[in-house]
Amino acid sequence: MGMSVLDIVRKSHYGYYFIIIAAALAALVHVLSKPMLGIGTSQVEINPIVMAFLVYFICGIFFTPLVKKSPKISKVSRRDITFMLLIGITEGAGLITYFYGISTSTAVNASIFSNSEIIFALVIAMLVFKERLHIKECIPFSMIIIGMMIIPIGNDLYQNDFSFSLVTGDLLIIFSGLLYAIDITLCKYLSERFDVKKTVQMVSFTCAAITISIIALFQIPMDIELAQVPNILIMSIAGTGMSTLFFLMGLKLIGAVRTILLYSTTSVFGIIFSGLILAEVVTYTDIISVVLVLSGIFLLRNRLAETESIGPKHKTSTHANHVSFTKKRKTSSVSKWIHNKVAEKVSQVFPNSGIG
Template identity: 70%
Template sequence: MISKNLSLVKSKYGYYLIILAAALSALIHVISKPMLENSENLIEINPVVMAFLIYFIGGIFFTPVARKTSSISKFGKKDWLFMGAIGIAEVSALITYFYGLSTATAVNASIFSNSEIIFALVIGMMVFKERLHIKECIPFSMIIIGMMALPIGNDLYQNNFNLGHMVTGDLLIVLSGILYAIDITFCKYVGDKFDARRVTQIVSFICAGVAISLIVIFEIPMDVDVTQLPGILVMSILGTGMSTLFFLMALKMIGTVRTVLLYSTTAVFGVVFSGLFLAETITAIDIISLVLVLTGIFLLRNRLAGKDDHDVSADNEVIINESSHRSSVKRGKHKSKTPIPHRIREVVVFQGWIGAG
């Protein structure tokens, strides 16, 4: 009975944590938007400068958090090579995202926020040479339509089918999702060997190093108003740092599937916050897009999990069936089989471990 009650409490707090992580992550869309636009009251921050500040502060935040994890001395040359690739991909993704957000709406940016999940799945299927089942094509199509076709199509219609600033911004945000997916794929290789907190700390400093190098090379002015620093701190510590920690804690409490599914509500929080704090108009198209994306992600939960993922609540209900697809890896005369969707799942999970995406 005691074990049963503890399981219930643990599960309940897991749900609270992942919802809070999604809400905190959504703050990035809303807080960064005004700082990236021309305004009479505030200085416009260059996207590269914004990225540098977020990663530098994030690296400092994760330094004490990662203190008791793997020592840096245990990283080999190949590990550092992957770390470098991760840093370049991630900082490129965030800079591209900020450039897109400067002209797109925060509502659309929120709807696009789940794009790295889909792109990571696509990359995973390409790497592991796996195909979607027929029953998975429908929810996959729902996500594509809701996340890209409807928002971008609506902006094209509003701009008389001209690639104006808003449409270009949408496309840049989608491109950032592709870069984040590449970033997530690279993270799979170091994530098998090292603690995610240590990876996040090192990657944050590498990203900050890449960003400051771009600032020096292109002589980008570090124009930041003192009044903008609290917002940047909130994005770095709450939107990135605390959101990541809560994601990891929820992952252990309620399992991968429920964590990823509930974390996708970041889009909902982003749209709501955009309407409340930025006074952006939330249209029927936006609502339809959100419903399609979230429904599609829910229906693709088998693909996201890849194998049986048992509920940690009192009823110990199984929340997903085991996939029958397996891959064989030859090592001499021995073969080890690992479910391909499970390997894809591991790649997808890294979306909550790294960066501000």
């Protein structure tokens, strides 16, 4: 007797494949966006705001057929609209900042920084709920900070005679991670109110409306070569839309902890693609940075999973355009209030760049 598609999807071990595919697709954003945004390339340089509009608009179109089966929204309140605008502003600013950063940085560095919003989300959650890292958690947290920020930026400063102007791109990409972390917190409300696919569609079109308004206001030319269109489509549909779908499918099957660990390999795929596709030099320093980050995430995996339950991860970028998703799980131990009052919800969205 044959096995149906539904039976195949229900097999939990397929969740691992889905997350790995999602991580690999998301890594394409770092690599494909760099030549179109980088200065001094043979292609026409696309303005980062124009690129952000294209990504959001195409992603919104991609999800439109998927929301037809979603539950209908009975009423959209003023609060929903307010949150939508705040998310659109934060999300758009994060992706635009990322694109400006990668235009002067490298795809390798962007890949290393691709997990920065996870750490910023953890910090924000600890500030909001007044939680502290346990002593045993300080070491892996420090490993992530050293590998993701101190080593790459320090190496760039050393290679460029400590000229801070040449690490501006790195700092912008890291700052975009902070904006995404804020976005994660804001998306908690919408992801609880609406179906995830509908949420992604609404946020995408809201961000597209905001970015096209900026383009019209400042009369930014939409200079795009025909040869760049395929890469834009791949980056938007595969690197964003399909990556999000595979991510959500995997999350349903294997849970938050395994999802966080596997999806963090986006940085590994990003570095590999940067070397193979863009011929960027991958140094031992880059490898050490990635090993420290992944090791720190592995050791800090339980705390990160609890953070994801507090604020759904919504990432719509290059780093990749990423999505919010909620799922009931066991009660969280992050705070006594959450332990007593609510059922934990886990969510992970898809993503920068790292625009990880």
